[in-house]
Amino acid sequence: MSADRILKWVTASFAMIVVVLLCGIGIMLLVKSWPAIHTFTWHFPLTRLWDPVQGAFGALPFIYGTVVSSLLALMMALPLGLGIAIFLVELCPDRLKGTIAFLVELLAAIPSVIYGLWGIFFLVPWLRETIEPWCIEHLGVVPLFEGPPYGIGMCAAGLVLAIMILPIIASISRDVLETVPNDQREAALALGATRWEMIRTAVLPYGRSGLFGACFLGLGRALGETMAVTMVIGNRPEISTSLFHPAATMASVVANEFTEATGELYLSALFGIGLVLLSITFLVNLGARWLVLSIGRLPQGT
Numbered sequence: 536m537s538a539d540r541i542l543k544w545v546t547a548s549f550a551m552i553v554v555v556l557l558c559g560i561g562i563m564l565l566v567k568s569w570p571a572i573h574t575f576t577w578h579f580p581l582t583r584l585w586d587p588v589q590g591a592f593g594a595l596p597f598i599y600g601t602v603v604s605s606l607l608a609l610m611m612a613l614p615l616g617l618g619i620a621i622f623l624v625e626l627c628p629d630r631l632k633g634t635i636a637f638l639v640e641l642l643a644a645i646p647s648v649i650y651g652l653w654g655i656f657f658l659v660p661w662l663r664e665t666i667e668p669w670c671i672e673h674l675g676v677v678p679l680f681e682g683p684p685y686g687i688g689m690c691a692a693g694l695v696l697a698i699m700i701l702p703i704i705a706s707i708s709r710d711v712l713e714t715v716p717n718d719q720r721e722a723a724l725a726l727g728a729t730r731w732e733m734i735r736t737a738v739l740p741y742g743r744s745g746l747f748g749a750c751f752l753g754l755g756r757a758l759g760e761t762m763a764v765t766m767v768i769g770n771r772p773e774i775s776t777s778l779f780h781p782a783a784t785m786a787s788v789v790a791n792e793f794t795e796a797t798g799e800l801y802l803s804a805l806f807g808i809g810l811v812l813l814s815i816t817f818l819v820n821l822g823a824r825w826l827v828l829s830i831g832r833l834p835q836g837t
Contacts, residue, residue, distance in 0.1 A: 607693030616704030651766030711745030
């Protein structure tokens with residue numbers, strides 16, 4: 536057997552390890568969550584009640600908390616990350632570019648628990664004493680800003696998640712924008728475009744598929760984040776329209792209650808939440824892949 540054939544089979548086996556791991560994780564979650572699936576059937580992800588004492592388990596509050604906190608983080612982090620990337624690639628002086636890029640990437644290296652501690656001792660008091668009272672006083676008629684200023688809650692979780700996914704979006708967006716050929720920029724400037732018009736019409740459309748990929752990678756990180764969110768979200772299994780009320784995510788409830796789960800059904804329900812989280816993450820990444828491919832087929836500049 537030739538060396539090339541050996542290399543092909545060895546590397547193919549390495550690639551198959553990823554497939555085997557994913558399938559193994561999915562099968563394990565399905566087997567462990569089967570008692571809950573058998574008991575609650577399709578009502579499990581659609582039920583709002585989570586009461587371990589009564590043996591009633593529903594995943595809807597945790598699905599809601601996961602999706603809302605992740606989308607809230609993405610809404611805050613996406614414009615910041617894209618703005619940082621545009622500044623670093625198009626506007627930043629060369630002497631500052633390396634330093635700023637290093638500091639942005641350093642945010643990704645900070646452990647999750649450190650973000651949680653910062654959220655508890657700085658962000659939550661700041662929200663409770665400054666931001667939330669002002670919003671309640673001036674915007675309290677809007678359901679998003681009603682209720683008492685707890686500090687902990689969906690707003691705090693979204694802010695912490697936004698900071699955590701910011702370096703992912705900024706770094707990948709910067710790499711994407713750096714791949715745009717200089718001919719694109721020079722052609723736009725030669726036609727009389729301003730710097731902003733050049734970025735808007737020549738740079739961003741060229742890298743749109745990569746920018747969408749950065750967005751969904753940040754969303755995937757936010758969906759699965761556990762420790763930092765657990766420390767600031769309040770961990771209350773309720774659905775509320777207010778961003779100031781405590782909530783819970785799928786990852787946080789598993790982290791909080793796994794050691795307390797004594798009954799078989801209770802433990803199976805937690806595994807069921809893990810299965811739902813894995814399914815949502817898979818569907819988000821599948822949809823992101825399809826969207827990126829669809830955008831990539833569009834003519835450049837549209």
